Amino acid sequence: MDFLDIMNQRKSCRAYDPGKQVSREDLLKIVEAGRLTPSGCNSQPWKFIVVDSPEAKEKLCDAIVVGNGVTGAPWRHQVSAFIIFVEQKADVKQVVIDHYHDTQRFAQGDIGAACMNMCHEAFSLGLSTCVIGMNDQAKMEQYFGIPHGNEARLVLAIGYAAEDIPVRKIRKPLEEVCCFNEWK
Numbered sequence: 001m002d003f004l005d006i007m008n009q010r011k012s013c014r015a016y017d018p019g020k021q022v023s024r025e026d027l028l029k030i031v032e033a034g035r036l037t038p039s040g041c042n043s044q045p046w047k048f049i050v051v052d053s054p055e056a057k058e059k060l061c062d063a064i065v066v067g068n069g070v071t072g073a074p075w076r077h078q079v080s081a082f083i084i085f086v087e088q089k090a091d092v093k094q095v096v097i098d099h100y101h102d103t104q105r106f107a108q109g110d111i112g113a114a115c116m117n118m119c120h121e122a123f124s125l126g127l128s129t130c131v132i133g134m135n136d137q138a139k140m141e142q143y144f145g146i147p148h149g150n151e152a153r154l155v156l157a158i159g160y161a162a163e164d165i166p167v168r169k170i171r172k173p174l175e176e177v178c179c180f181n182e183w184k
């Protein structure tokens with residue numbers, strides 16, 4: 001399949017079949033797509049925590065509720081597995097530190113790229129995904145042993161879709177997001 005076809009057909013899934021488990025084999029293929037992702041100075045500033053046991057999933061479902069009961073994933077209890085993307089201190093070249101005074105300048109972009117590569121690998125395996133942006137960092141540290149100072153940036157839900165909802169790509173028009181040679 002052409003890559004643009006994959007891009008057009010992948011969609012965020014918010015209804016999963018709770019009776020169908022994603023295999024460890026498939027989960028490791030998805031992680032491999034993340035591991036192969038390019039990163040600034042090849043620093044690979046990430047740890048991918050795969051969450052697939054019932055006990056760990058229960059904790060994860062609690063950790064993605066923030067403040068007074070707000071969650072981006074009210075459907076979270078149906079999900080077969082999650083991956084937590086933890087940002088680690090990036091070992092970048094001295095020239096980057098001298099210029100930006102920030103070792104983490106590229107890290108969030110790197111993690112976003114890894115996450116999307118994983119989404120597309122999951123899609124190619126017939127699986128569905130949804131990125132979950134918000135989480136409770138203190139609970140992430142408590143439940144998963146994440147050392148303080150390592151931010152849980154994203155969570156990816158992975159499973160089999162409960163229903164085949166048609167793709168609706170809502171995107172800004174090309175002319176609005178793209179210009180040639182100067183800002184327009």
Ligand SMILES: Cc1cc2nc3c(=O)[nH]c(=O)nc-3n(C[C@H](O)[C@H](O)[C@H](O)COP(=O)(O)O)c2cc1C
Pocket residue numbers: 010011012014071072073130131132133134154169
């Ligand atoms: C950083 C990030 C955080 C997101 N957080 C959530 C979320 O908490 N809950 C949710 O249902 N979707 C979430 N999404 C999914 C977006 O809403 C979705 O990607 C966007 O609407 C485009 O739709 P599509 O993925 O189907 O093309 C998130 C996506 C990204 C990239």
